[in-house]
Amino acid sequence: MDFAYILDALPDLMTGLKMTLIVSFLAIVLSCLIGLLGAVLRTGGIKPLQYAVTAYVEFIRGTPYLVQIFFIFYGLPSLGLRFSIFWSGVIALTAWASAFQIENFRAGLAAVGRGMHDASASLGLKRWQHSIFIILPLATRAALPSAMNTIVATVKNSAYLQAIGLVELTFVAVDRIAYDFRAIEMFASICVIYLICVFTISGFGYMVERRLSRPFGGR
Amino acid sequence: MLLLEFQSFLLDGLLNTLFLSSVMIAGGTFFAVIFAAGLSAQSAWLRGPVYGLVECLRDIPLMVTVLMVYFVLPHAGLSFNPFWSSALSVSVWGGANGAHIIRAGLLSVPSGQREAALSSGLRGWKGLFLVIVPQAMPVILPPYVSLVTSLTQASSLGAVLGVNELLRSAQILIEQTTIARGGSPAYLVYGSILVVYFALCWSISALGAKLERHFAKPYQRTNGKTGLARPAVALQISTT
Numbered sequence: 001m002d003f004a005y006i007l008d009a010l011p012d013l014m015t016g017l018k019m020t021l022i023v024s025f026l027a028i029v030l031s032c033l034i035g036l037l038g039a040v041l042r043t044g045g046i047k048p049l050q051y052a053v054t055a056y057v058e059f060i061r062g063t064p065y066l067v068q069i070f071f072i073f074y075g076l077p078s079l080g081l082r083f084s085i086f087w088s089g090v091i092a093l094t095a096w097a098s099a100f101q102i103e104n105f106r107a108g109l110a111a112v113g114r115g116m117h118d119a120s121a122s123l124g125l126k127r128w129q130h131s132i133f134i135i136l137p138l139a140t141r142a143a144l145p146s147a148m149n150t151i152v153a154t155v156k157n158s159a160y161l162q163a164i165g166l167v168e169l170t171f172v173a174v175d176r177i178a179y180d181f182r183a184i185e186m187f188a189s190i191c192v193i194y195l196i197c198v199f200t201i202s203g204f205g206y207m208v209e210r211r212l213s214r215p216f217g218g219r
Numbered sequence: 220m221l222l223l224e225f226q227s228f229l230l231d232g233l234l235n236t237l238f239l240s241s242v243m244i245a246g247g248t249f250f251a252v253i254f255a256a257g258l259s260a261q262s263a264w265l266r267g268p269v270y271g272l273v274e275c276l277r278d279i280p281l282m283v284t285v286l287m288v289y290f291v292l293p294h295a296g297l298s299f300n301p302f303w304s305s306a307l308s309v310s311v312w313g314g315a316n317g318a319h320i321i322r323a324g325l326l327s328v329p330s331g332q333r334e335a336a337l338s339s340g341l342r343g344w345k346g347l348f349l350v351i352v353p354q355a356m357p358v359i360l361p362p363y364v365s366l367v368t369s370l371t372q373a374s375s376l377g378a379v380l381g382v383n384e385l386l387r388s389a390q391i392l393i394e395q396t397t398i399a400r401g402g403s404p405a406y407l408v409y410g411s412i413l414v415v416y417f418a419l420c421w422s423i424s425a426l427g428a429k430l431e432r433h434f435a436k437p438y439q440r441t442n443g444k445t446g447l448a449r450p451a452v453a454l455q456i457s458t459t
Contacts, residue, residue: 062368062420063413064375067386071413074393075406152278159280163379170283174290183290191279191287198278 006185009176016172017193023086023168024155027093031154032147034094035101042102043109053102060099066160068092073164089161089168093154100150108143109135141212148205152198159194169193221404222411225392232388233415239384240374242306243313247370250314255321276315284308285376301380309373317366324359325351356434364427368420375416385412 042053060068072095073088083091112135120130162171173186222229257269276284288308292299299307328351336346378386389408397403 059413059417062417062424064372064386064416066375066378067409067413067416070386070390071406071409074403075409078403078406156278156280157282159282162282170280170286174286177290183287184294187283187287187291190283191275194279194283195275 001188002182002185005180005182006189009182009186009189012172012176013169013189013193016167016169017197019166020155020158020168021197023089023093023161023166024158026090027097027158028151028154030090030094031097031101031150034098035105035147038098038102039105039109042106057099057102060096065092065096065157066163068096069160069164085164085166088164089158089166093158093161096157097150097154100153101147104143104146104150105139107146108139108141111142112138144205144209144212148202148209151205152201155197155201156194221392221396221407228392229385229388229412232383232385235383235388236374236385236419239302239306239377239382240371243309243370243374244367246306246310247313247317247366250311251317251321254314254318255325258318258322259325273315273318276312277319281309281312281373281376282379284312285379289380301377301382305374305377305380305382309370309376312373313366313370316369317363320359320362320366321355324355327358328354353434357431360427360431360434364424364431367427368423371420371423372416385415 038053038057041049042057044050069088069092072083072092073085076083076088116134116138117130120134125134158168159170161168162174165171167175169190173190177183177186254269254273257265258273260266260269285305285308288311289299289301289304292304332350332354333346336350341349374384375386377384378390381387389412393403393405393408
């Protein structure tokens, strides 16, 4: 293990890490929003929309992520939708993560009991107040552990985007290996970097979970 | 039509995908059993390192594991061709995910069952396979089936290393026709193999559901508690 070499490669790896984090961040934010929307649509009672969302979730979960990426990057341009590598990456990652977030939030919504509905009706809350102040916090709390898992998986799965040439962490490492043949050093460093990212995010998630799992109200 | 024209070429790819996924599923199961045994070992000196290894494998992106095995193992004097290299890396990854599934399943069987097995003279392996494992199956199977579909999907990672499986065949087909005829048929080819993969994974899930029903049956009748314990949220595996 040549630490001087790792130190030398560190600036490159950091630019790669920055790209990984930017793409993941965009995908996480978008997929959580889509996930929430999709979960609401899936439980909303409008049949065609329900079927559409279910079909989307099943299709994404039933097909390899790598093929989805290739379809979006190489396939969509011939249908007239041309995106840069960066946006193809964001779209592919978001499309994948959304399917899982929809499931997570759907489970979260399902965990909120019917009793809440009657309770807020008896307090005279309007429908939108009930949805936003009662259902949303409770559902988010219930969905948080699995949503956190998906968020971590989103960061990990950004590594797949090296296959279409997005210059993120894994791409930088493989690119340098092609020149210098220092496979052990490069993989050791990106493994450590990925582990740090994963542990930081799951640690943060655990903190939020602990804070939110205190009962609401009375002390 | 392009797909029909190169039917046998794509079919070869599909057969390779099926073979590669079978190897990955078998290898994944093998490593899962070994890791699960390591995780429930008596000695902390064995349990600690296995736990660390399993956690690392679960937390490092699968793409990185696949590339790492391919690039790093030759430095240790172990050279595999792309097929076996991808098979090994995905198997080990599947083993790490499967180990927790198996362990959780075995732990879900109440300890009284183990004691009952012992008191009926079923020691060690006999007790494990005749008493504990059948009862753990309803808990193990649902996440395990989803792991199997994940492994099938992960076989597409072979294309990154250049294994001639379905995705690689599609890439070659697209490259060749783009050069020869102009105009990329990418959306058609990738779209159709998406459908093929979906059909494959769907069949695996359907088969798994059948198996689940089989294992859920006898316990359901006598005692709902042991037979139908299921994890509340389906285990999520990061690739797919």
